[in-house]
Amino acid sequence: MKFLVNPNRFNSLTDLILKPLMLLSISLMVIGLIFAFFLSPDDYQQGSTVRIMYIHVPSAWLALMTYFIMSLYSIAALAFRIPFGFIVNTAVAPIGAIFTLICIITGSLWGKPMWGTWWVWDARLTSVAILFIIYLIIILINFSFENRLVREKIVAIFVLVGSVNLPIIKFSVDWWNTLHQTASISKLSSPNIDTAMLTPLIIMTLAFIFIGILIAILRIKTEIYIRKQST
Amino acid sequence: MLLLQNISLKRSNIEIFNDINLSLSKGKIISLKGKNGSGKTSLIKIMLNLLEPTFGTIYWKGKNIKKNLYSFYDQVTYVPDKTTSLKNLTVEENIKIWKKISLSDIGNSQITNILKTLKLENYIYKKVNSLSLGETKKLELLRLIIENRKFWILDEPFTNLDTESINIMEQTFDDHRKNDGCIFFSTHQRTEIGITDEIIL
Amino acid sequence: MLLLQNISLKRSNIEIFNDINLSLSKGKIISLKGKNGSGKTSLIKIMLNLLEPTFGTIYWKGKNIKKNLYSFYDQVTYVPDKTTSLKNLTVEENIKIWKKISLSDIGNSQITNILKTLKLENYIYKKVNSLSLGETKKLELLRLIIENRKFWILDEPFTNLDTESINIMEQTFDDHRKNDGCIFFSTHQRTEIGITDEIIL
Amino acid sequence: MINFLKKLIYFFYREYKLYLSGFHSVLTMITFFFVAIFTFIFSIGPKDEILSLLGVGIMWTLFLLSSTLSLRKYYQEDFENGNLVLLHLRGFSYELICILKTISHFIFVQIPFLIFLPIACILLSISIDKVYYIIISFFLGSIILSCLGSISSSMNLLNNRNYLIGSVIVIVFSIPVIIFSVGLIGQYDNFNSLINILFGILLITFAINPWASGACLKLAIENN
Amino acid sequence: MINFLKKLIYFFYREYKLYLSGFHSVLTMITFFFVAIFTFIFSIGPKDEILSLLGVGIMWTLFLLSSTLSLRKYYQEDFENGNLVLLHLRGFSYELICILKTISHFIFVQIPFLIFLPIACILLSISIDKVYYIIISFFLGSIILSCLGSISSSMNLLNNRNYLIGSVIVIVFSIPVIIFSVGLIGQYDNFNSLINILFGILLITFAINPWASGACLKLAIENN
Ligand code: HEM
Ligand SMILES: Nc1ncnc2c1ncn2[C@@H]1O[C@H](COP(=O)(O)OP(=O)(O)OP(=O)(O)O)[C@@H](O)[C@H]1O
Ligand SMILES: Nc1ncnc2c1ncn2[C@@H]1O[C@H](COP(=O)(O)OP(=O)(O)OP(=O)(O)O)[C@@H](O)[C@H]1O
Ligand SMILES: [Mg+2]
Ligand SMILES: [Mg+2]
Secondary structure: HHOOOOOHHHHHHHHHHHHHHHHHHHHHHHHHHHHHHHHHOOOOOOOOHHHHHHHHHHHHHHHHHHHHHHHOOOOOOOOOOOOOOHHHHHHHHHHHHHHHHHHHHHHHHHHHHEEEEOOOOHHHHHHHHHHHHHHHHHHHHHHHOHHHHHHHHHHHHHHHHOOOEEEEEEEHHOOOOOOOOOOOOOOOOOOOOOHHHHHHHHHHHHHHHHHHHHHHHHHHHHHHHHHHHHH | OOOEEEEEEEOOOOEEEEEEEEEEOEEEEEEOOOOOOOHHHHHHHHHHOOOOOOOOEEOOOOOOOOHHHHHOOOEEEEOOOOOOOOOOOOOHHHHHHHHHOOOOOHHHHHHHHHHHOOOHHOOOOEEEEEEEEHHHHHHHHHHHHHHHHOEEEEOOOOOOOOOOHHHHHHHHHHHHHHHHOOOEEEEOOOOOOOOOEEEEO | OOEEEEEEEOOOEEEEEEEEEEHHHHEEEEEEEOOOOOOOOHHHHHOOOOOOOOOEEEEEEOOOOOOOHHHHOOEEEEOOOOOOOOOOOHHHHHHHHHHHOOOOOOOOHHHHHHHHHHOOOOHHHHHHHHOOOHHHHHHHHHHHHHHHEEEEEEEEOOOOOHHHHHHHHHHHHHHHHHOOEEEEOOOOOOOOOOOOOOOOO | OOHHHHHHHEEEEEHHHHHOOOOHHHOOOOOHHHHHHHHHHHHHHHOHHHHHHHHHHHHHHHHHHHHOHHOOOOOOOOHHHHHHHHHOOOOOOHHHHHHHHHHHHHHHHHHHHHHHHHHHHHHHOOOHHHHHHHHHHHHHHHHHHHHHHHHHHHHOOOHHHOOOOHHHHHHHHEEEEEEEEHHHHHHOOHHHHHHHHHHHHHHHHHHHHHHHHHHHHHHHHOOO | HHHHHHHHEEEEHHHHHHHOHHHHHHHHHHHHHHHHHHHHHHHHOOOHHHHHHHHHHHHHHHHHHHHHHOOOHHOOOHHHHHHHHHHHOOOOOOOHHHHHHHHHHHHHHHHHHHHHHHHHHHHOOOOOOHHHHHHHHHHHHHHHHHHHHHHHHHHHHOOOOOHHHHHHHHHHHHHHHHHHHHHHHHHHOOOOHHHHHHHHHHHHHHHHHHHHHHHHHHHHHHHO
């Protein structure tokens, strides 16, 4: 598992898996989209708007997952002085931001027919919006500060402070009564969702994960390269 | 007293200078010369522990300077190359603030005298940003007298001064050296003071 | 071409100078000397119509300068005594902005050449606020070449420059004069260029 | 003539470099805008009726804030480093500088906000059919703010205790503008007559601005 | 020891002179605050109940936003003209400078503000018995804001292209403060326990401030 913290190992391993990963993620995406748009049934209440779910839910999960990974790496970087953590932070933040943005946009598109408005200040929506702003600020910090050492530290600290937001997002639907759907799929033991809908959802989630990993690998590689250049 | 050992500096990956050794002690005037960009200002900043050298150590009274930074600072007056006087305040206010912050026990009459020799006496109630460049520089140099320390570290102290003021400054430098002071300054000008050592970067 | 007649100036009720007469015309280098506070900078500002003299008039091509201000400005490059380059931008961006605003038709290769002779070629992607003082001054003086006008009006152009750069500047001045240009500059330094006239305030 | 137009364009290019040293500066401004909206919502609570009541006020306040925050970029920096003089020598009269600076302030500070205004409206539960009115009134209002900002920051250059209140006076002057624009939102019936008043104010400030600011610039440069 | 105390006093004297000579920026802040309050009053209309309900939240947010207006006085000027270095050489460690600057920001910017607070309360029809609570919470909150402002403006020294990012970070961090302080006003019963939380936040920011800002100052000076 050394490749998770060591740039050289990371580079050599990812060189190997990059192409297969690319193939895998593209094909999963295609299959998933076919399933989502053609092979899955309409919801009896929501009609075909339910198909938004196949994008909304995976991107939401990935937005959270990305931030979670960033928090782990920030701890690694700050507490155990593993500089690779800073690299990951810098590289991965824009990916998380994009996923969050997708989640918010699809959510609002879904919200208009379902709730009658694009936006409400309900706990989950608010906390996701804050997540997006946190991502944005991280990106902006990376752009604005010239001194790399400073920039990295500020980002890592910021990520850690911001991570209190994660449980709020996750459990907001349980803690406060909100408009938003409570967890129905992620109850692993008995997901109360039809398998015809579950299959495309799972495929799309996998596709999102692999695409996320793919872009992350590419970005981390560039980041490693940039740092090698500058020293 | 102050000893620089094997100082080297890189800035943005370009080597500025390498392996500088020098020492300051009382009764010396050292001038620092070099082309533009040769690192004079940087060396002075390193000397004052404002900039970390890439390599090398600085000793003050035999100990690493970081160990007793403030005892060193307490003996130094630094006049940077840029204007530091507060522009929206008058000359008098600037002098007053500076006198107070450096806990100087210099008398008002003495200050008036110096203002007179420097021909600044008519400007005490003027704001600094309506002084001419040379007058501002003189005000900067006034800090040497106000703070009344042994070590003077100056970055291009003669720019914008007219010949007469330069002469006065050279006289002051000489007096200071005779009073057991030490002066380290960078310059592009040829000066005729009793320089005891010249460093060329 | 430019004629100053009976110019006097008071600033905050103190008389700075009185009854100055001078004229600029092509092929001349005029140096302006004087003590600190004698009004060199003020005279230059008056000449550029940036400051109203207490008394006296300025003529440009026989007409009062206020009548055809911009035709005069169009022939002048002014390098003030303070840094004007934008500190947060790089050297290259500064040059680019300046080139565009003055609608200069000077080629990039020529600029690269000058940057090389001034030894600034390694700094083009550096921000101005991380340059040394001398390097910044050189960048300022680069405007003379970029703008490519006949009249150069300079306020203390040699401060902070090393001897080598001063020589280059003097060479440039000489070339400019030979090309029918006109230079008016204030300085405290002794220079050895072909000064045709010296005004002492 | 073509030269003159070129010069104008390069002036804006320069301003662009000064205001926004890249895309991330724009992004920061917009983030600032949204973070501020969030803060308001956290402090006054997310009740729809209240939000849509306060929404316009919130947005106006933020507009006012952002234009106050950016006042330093107006003339201060260029004045202090002598660039104002250099621009003048390159053929920009003081009045022209003022006009161009006002326009660039509008473009580089206010426009990014105006673009994201509809999203802000969604967040503040302002119904979509009002957005049209809001955008028009903000458009006019922000030009007025830019003009007023120009006057105030040029007055501040005079750096003389008598003129200290420059920036204050101008904020105060923006009160009627705000009253009108806020009032405008409630009254869609006589929207047109109100917008005419706003337009009138705009014309007046726009006409006064180069004249007043130009005089201040001239004076400031003389005293420098 | 006495020398040290003298030095501290003279430091404040110096700050006093600086803030006084730039008094218009404080004045700008206060006018901005009031104009914004007027804006809200106009957009809500003089409905007392709503006003007094929302008043505290509005004041808090405006307070926060207007304190971003004064951030330039914090370190920027002293950094640019080299005075930070000179003060350091006169025996003020970077951390000490940060503490003193924070205190003087509080004294010379926030206190004048706090003085005008009761007037704002009257405008927003907040009943007089609440004013006491409001002042206490604003008092604590403004110290927190001063600390956060110090951190953000010292961070801004490290980036000279994007002057807003510091403010954005500060605002994000102060959202919890606002939530607590606004919540405080509604609940006079457990006022004490809530004030304790605010006090806790105050202590934390006050402890982090010299450490974080000091490090930024040191780095900024090295890179200059
Ligand atoms: C802008 C608005 C929205 C945002 C920001 C948002 C955000 C999120 C997030 C962050 C998750 C992942 C939660 C988790 O992992 O537990 C999620 C899941 C989900 N969202 Fe949304 N959402 C929005 C609108 C909607 C709408 C309008 C609907 C449909 C009515 C919806 C339906 C769902 C469903 C069904 C899930 C899966 C829940 C589960 O089983 O875990 N969302 N949303
Ligand atoms: N903050 C900085 N960041 C990066 N490089 C810098 C910085 N400051 C100075 N430099 C570079 O370091 C070199 C030395 O600069 P320094 O200011 O020490 O020169 P100097 O000898 O004082 O020159 P001058 O005679 O022009 O004042 C220059 O090439 C300059 O470009
Ligand atoms: N803005 C101003 N307001 C009032 N008086 C001023 C102003 N600027 C300069 N002065 C005064 O006018 C006199 C001449 O100033 P000026 O800057 O022209 O001198 P100078 O000859 O350029 O001096 P130096 O060699 O020091 O640059 C000085 O005594 C100065 O104090
Ligand atoms: Mg230097
Ligand atoms: Mg001068």
